[in-house]
Amino acid sequence: MRVPLSWLREYVPIEMPIDELTEKLSIATAEVEGLERIGVPDADGNLERFRVGRVLEAEKHPNADRLQLCRVDIGEGEPRQIVCGAWNFGPGATVAVALPGAVLPGGLELERRKVRGELSDGMILAEDEVELGPDHAGIMVLAEGPEPGTPLAEVLPLVEDVLVLEPTGNRPDLLAVYGIAREVAALQAVPLGPWPGSDPGPVPNRQVEVEVADFEGCPRYIGRLFENVRIGPSPLWLKARLLAAGMRPIANVVDITNYVMLALGNPLHAFDFDTLGGGRIVVRRARNDEKLRTLDGVERRLEPDDLLIADAERAIALAGIMGGEETEIGESTAKVLLEAANFEPFTIFRTSERLRLRTEGSNRWEKGVDPYLAAPAAELATQLLRDLAGADWTAQADVHAGLPERPVVCFRPERADEVIGLETPEHDQYMLLGRLGFDRDGGNVVVPTWRARDISREIDVVEEVARFRLEDVPFTLPLRRAMFGSLTREQRLRRRVEEALVGLGFAETYTPSLVADDETAWKLPEPIAVELTALRTSLLPSLVEAARRNVDAGAGRIALFEIARVYFSNGELPNERLHLAAIAQGGFARAKGVVETVYEALKAEPRFERGEHHLLHPGKTARTSAGVLGELNPRVLPGEWGAVELDLELLFSESREPVAYEDVITYPAVRQDLAFVVPEEIEAGELVDAAREAAGPELREVEIFDVYRGEQVGEGKKSIAFSVAFQSPERTLSDEDAAALREKIADALAKRFGAILRSA
Amino acid sequence: MTENEATVAAVDWEAYEREASAALAAANSPPELDGARVRYLGRKSELAQALRGVRDRESGMLLNGIRERLEAAVTEREQRLEDEELDHRLRDEFVDVTLPGEQLAVGHLHPITQVRRIVEDSFLGLGYEIWDDREVETVEYNFDKLAFAPTHSSRSPRDTFYFDETHLLRTETSPSQIHVLEKQAPPIYMVSIGRVYRRDAITATRYPIFHQFEGLAVDEGITLADLKGTLLHVMRALYGPERQVRFRTHFFPFTEPSIEPDVSCGICGGVGCRTCKYSGWLEMGGAGVVDPQVFQNVDVDPERWSGFAFGCGLERAAQLRHNIPDIRLLWDGDLRVLRQF
């Protein structure tokens, strides 16, 4: 919402420095985007170079058919000669003049110069040159009155400060200059000016024919008929205000509807009455397949939920959103039907959403406009139509099915103190609420109509008090009678995994959870980009891409990990699981070392089996019960890369946390090296498992320290050497005990795998 | 008198020991020391010979005493010479201490994780539990139960990622408020941290995926002032002890009163600069007193219990804390960036 300060001042005095006011508004009322100064630059006496002038002579330029040569009195005694390209004035006209040295909005500095051989000692201004209007067809001809030489700034709003506010969605009352004025009045504790506009003269007896077929969608419809309307440009002050507020002036009638909307917050619409079939208004829902060409020239196909303004025959406007082309006000319009209605928010929201058509009007309606506001809006518009378009008000209608009562809410000032945690004297609370339009009624307050939608409970009234006390709210902490905070086991272990990987030299990374495509049911039908379409079921592809980008950027010793969710289809909602993925230069051994270290950090023991994965080398892929690891298939990314993806929940389930102490000190271990010759296809892990199974818990450690192939062991065979430790927590193992355990292992391996024990 | 007795008697042992001690002490290298040892203690030394011929106890004690003392002197001198030699060698083994060390790898936690941990630890310290909640939500939990009006703009598919009419990617961590209130009876003190999704185009300041932390405190007698104190604590943990916090009014469907907390700008110290758009304050997120409607939606008695809730972005916190100008840097996985943290 753009609020020109000159307009705001019409409704409320500003009694504090503007910086202080904007700060207070931003705290108590709405976000302040900024304070913009628009119009003629106001520095270095620039404004003094803009004067009122009176044209003394105006003739055709001797050397140019399209130019006029003028002599203009600007109160200096001697008139100035000015060349001008416009012809909409003659001698005697009061005009706006900029003198040489003047800087125009946009930064252009005027110079005294010759135009086609004739000196031009200044410039006669058109409205667009000083940002007072859009028009450049002619220069501004001012009303008679001000003496030549009068500073132009005294006659025209050459400089304007515009407060740019962004009210929240619950405050449509702030999408109006008068609504902002009410807040400014409350902030400063000064009175607010009266509602602008009042009905001029007698209320006509004739009725406008209005039928509201759907009071739910249209709780109120005020229709007013105006005749003898003279369509033409709006006066400069009005154009300037619309422009400053961010709307483009068009012509008086439409400008007036926009002006009233900006002033009071109730969008209006004007129809050319002569184009209305049957001269009547019907507010109803659309019929199937009904169509309407809106003001923007687009033909809209309507649906039965859409609320329409129709005449006796056809749709003429999308209620609250946009008018129809066929009933638009034109230059020849003589009779105007003014609509000051009220529309229900959700209806407008739904249609505007479906048609993707958002207007200043729909933006207000969908937030909920006060139905009482239609009356003052109609009054202000009526006054302006009479004053600015010479219109006669000849008929009227105000159709509604009863307007809502003002809400009455129980309010206890001490409750406000409890919620805020700060005391505010009762008298101050009621004073403040009074300035905002609340009335006290014993232990209740009566809510103003323009806040009825937003305020229906005591807590809502408390907020009204609170927002004016925010600067004084103290800093306290909850009393904390029953608080207890600690990380869960999963959260603790997750941190441990993160620390372990950081210790191994990995850099943590974050990649998007949405990917180009994935084998998942969880795809967005309307993604913002194809590469952000589907919820991923694996982190590895994202890490591969991150690794690739780092290769391209010339990074060395690349090692990345990520912990994030993946999403598997699982009934109504996906099964979201926390995964760990890592990628590093270094091949299978690196991947395996990483997994072993992570397990060790978690006090868990991994068991590896051959596995497969579409991104990994078919011969160098393994899995554990928590996931997969291996060397990247070189087709995926050139070079040797280790890659890992584990499910953290499964991983954590294997953690032996907390660890139970084992006595490995009292009785010494017997250490031996064992080497077995086995067929090539037997995997070391199988031997270890079988050895553990055969020897039982007294086999405390088994580690593979060598794999040997060669003539001594024979073709198609290999020798795997283990270092083992036998130990009991209850007694010292004798050489015989150790020999017996070794025997058990050798027997088991011989039976299962044909393994031959080479040495002891 | 025997010959040997004569030999023992013929030598002035006091002088022998003095001479031997002096020779050992004067030895300046292992060979010199060895020479002196052989001469005074060796098999052919006068002492050894005399010892071989000793017959009486008195002479034996005298000569053995001399031998033991001289042997001790040899050991001592040996040790001394070794020490000196080691000292000498170590003096020669100097290195250029300015050369790089062995290349050991230490990795890096992502700045978002670092900030997340600060937030987690601050709230753990205040007695909060940390929640990690689901990201795919229903309209019911993301909007309806949080009292979003049917016309609230966040519901629009222009702002929110929908899978179908009822399922979406959560737009804030707030659905956790409902989940925890449905699961646990008050008092509740929890922070939910995780990814959220909004339909924004990727720019330097916006990314359609980002992280939030959402706090909820529900207890008897909770006030807006408690919220202010809590946020001050956390903002100071994130940005330093000199930071200030202020509240501005705002609107959220699930809090009443609703506020936006600002933290004082650390770059200009609050006087105004480009980062804070010359206001001296930086927006931190949204917060407020839990709306009674939310309590009613989950069958918690709003007359007895009150609470506050707040939500802030982790990316913004990481950017402010580490002066990271472009949010995309947090998502690129670029080691040139990650290795700085």
Ligand SMILES: [Zn+2]
């Ligand atoms: Zn600053």
